[in-house]
Amino acid sequence: MPSAIVIGGGLAGLASAAALGQSGFQVDVFEARAFLGGRATSYPVPGDSSEVIDNCQHVLLRCCVNLMDFYGRLGVADRIQFHRQFFFIEPGGRTSVLQAGGLPAPMHFTGSFWDLTFLGLADKVGIASAMWAVRREHGRREDLDRITMLDWLREKHQTDRAIRRFWNQVLVSAVNEDLDRMAASHGFQVFWLGFLARTDGYEMGIPAVPLGDLYGPEEWKRLPSVRLHPRAPVERVISEQGAIRGVIAAGERQSADYYISALPFERMAGVIPELDLNLEGFEHSPITGIHLWFDRSITELPHATLLDRTVQWMFNKSGGRYLQLVVSASRSLVEMPRADVIALAVRELGEFFPLAKEAKLEKAHVVKEIRATFSARPGLEHARPLSATKFDNLFLAGDWTRSGWPPIMEGAVRSGCLAAEAVTRAAGGERKFLLPDIG
Numbered sequence: 001m002p003s004a005i006v007i008g009g010g011l012a013g014l015a016s017a018a019a020l021g022q023s024g025f026q027v028d029v030f031e032a033r034a035f036l037g038g039r040a041t042s043y044p045v046p047g048d049s050s051e052v053i054d055n056c057q058h059v060l061l062r063c064c065v066n067l068m069d070f071y072g073r074l075g076v077a078d079r080i081q082f083h084r085q086f087f088f089i090e091p092g093g094r095t096s097v098l099q100a101g102g103l104p105a106p107m108h109f110t111g112s113f114w115d116l117t118f119l120g121l122a123d124k125v126g127i128a129s130a131m132w133a134v135r136r137e138h139g140r141r142e143d144l145d146r147i148t149m150l151d152w153l154r155e156k157h158q159t160d161r162a163i164r165r166f167w168n169q170v171l172v173s174a175v176n177e178d179l180d181r182m183a184a185s186h187g188f189q190v191f192w193l194g195f196l197a198r199t200d201g202y203e204m205g206i207p208a209v210p211l212g213d214l215y216g217p218e219e220w221k222r223l224p225s226v227r228l229h230p231r232a233p234v235e236r237v238i239s240e241q242g243a244i245r246g247v248i249a250a251g252e253r254q255s256a257d258y259y260i261s262a263l264p265f266e267r268m269a270g271v272i273p274e275l276d277l278n279l280e281g282f283e284h285s286p287i288t289g290i291h292l293w294f295d296r297s298i299t300e301l302p303h304a305t306l307l308d309r310t311v312q313w314m315f316n317k318s319g320g321r322y323l324q325l326v327v328s329a330s331r332s333l334v335e336m337p338r339a340d341v342i343a344l345a346v347r348e349l350g351e352f353f354p355l356a357k358e359a360k361l362e363k364a365h366v367v368k369e370i371r372a373t374f375s376a377r378p379g380l381e382h383a384r385p386l387s388a389t390k391f392d393n394l395f396l397a398g399d400w401t402r403s404g405w406p407p408i409m410e411g412a413v414r415s416g417c418l419a420a421e422a423v424t425r426a427a428g429g430e431r432k433f434l435l436p437d438i439g
């Protein structure tokens, strides 16, 4: 049985392990932390072990086919609940719903789009014409990685309100970057696959269980050839004569035929300095998750995007009493004291849900992920490495590698599939794991 060592138990590493584990490989996953899932994980609230929270609400769209395939390998795909309605709320509480109707793609939003109250007619006409431009230019225009999404929207004469309330609202959360820093190629990807290619591509999947329960030890029992080693940080890899010969994990030498590094980019130089990657262009973009527990229900909506304020998304985690708020590209909150972040969030919630003004806040928790994702800025695509390295038996995965997607769970899983495919090629029995995009 050929063997592989996977360094890092985030989604990229786990996806590669699951694919190889189902294809006749003995796989050992070494993860530094006590739990799996990396940036997409859950843990008990510090100081209150009775409450398990996600480090931040993670959502996917139905077009994330490789992520769903990975969940399928672990038998947990049915733990993702898909929602067909997007609720946009204006300060004051007026709510619009975007959802697909009966027409075929790309016309499927026609009815609900024209009914949105938070946009005017000129905004909507502009958005509709920009959507046709996305269809026309997708896969054809060559400068999309060199310009920002904002450049592209200005070129298409989008109104300020359409940019702020529509494009910004969808894309900043999807790509975790501001429009004036985000490569237009990423914006295209989201709108093409999520909104135009198929009528159901936009449906939002929300895990019905804590993230960690999607890839806990029980779930891996169906893949007995994958052995998990939590709390086993890889200190370094050992190379000799142009090949990787082993790793030092938790103080012990371990070896295999093939190696996949699924580390975040900032750990590469420390663990595998031999690769000498040029990561100069890589910077982080932060995400802040705000968990609020009220003494009563303040909303019945399952989720909503909140317009014109700092908080971008609300997820109703339990009966309208426990809410999870998300701020992507949250640079303005990084330096803000946690108590001020909570006060800001409660104040803003009151503008959308009047009951929040009367409710008593029982508990709150703020998670600032400063290194949430890399900043998907123009010009970076060519710097994202492919899975092959200068070592014949070492391959790279991670949401920052060249997966063809922005730094999100689907991108991480795709990179894991690509690295696993490269391992099977090197082993002389090429296998395909990556599913094609729905477009």
Ligand SMILES: Cc1cc2nc3c(=O)[nH]c(=O)nc-3n(C[C@H](O)[C@H](O)[C@H](O)COP(=O)(O)OP(=O)(O)OC[C@H]3O[C@@H](n4cnc5c(N)ncnc54)[C@H](O)[C@@H]3O)c2cc1C
Pocket (backbone or CB within 6 Å): 007, 008, 009, 010, 011, 012, 013, 030, 031, 032, 033, 036, 037, 038, 039, 040, 055, 056, 057, 058, 059, 060, 232, 233, 234, 235, 262, 263, 264, 267, 271, 287, 288, 289, 369, 371, 372, 373, 397, 398, 399, 400, 407, 408, 409, 410, 412
């Ligand atoms: C707050 C937040 C919200 C997000 N929201 C969404 C969302 O809604 N939808 C979405 O699709 N994506 C979202 N993302 C992005 C998504 O979480 C990431 O793209 C994805 O999880 C990255 O997976 P990865 O395996 O590439 O990296 P990671 O998850 O970072 O995995 C790397 C792993 O390597 C481990 N490691 C590090 N050093 C070592 C070592 N020396 N030895 C062994 N192991 C080591 C780490 O502990 C980690 O487990 C969000 C991210 C954050 C932070």
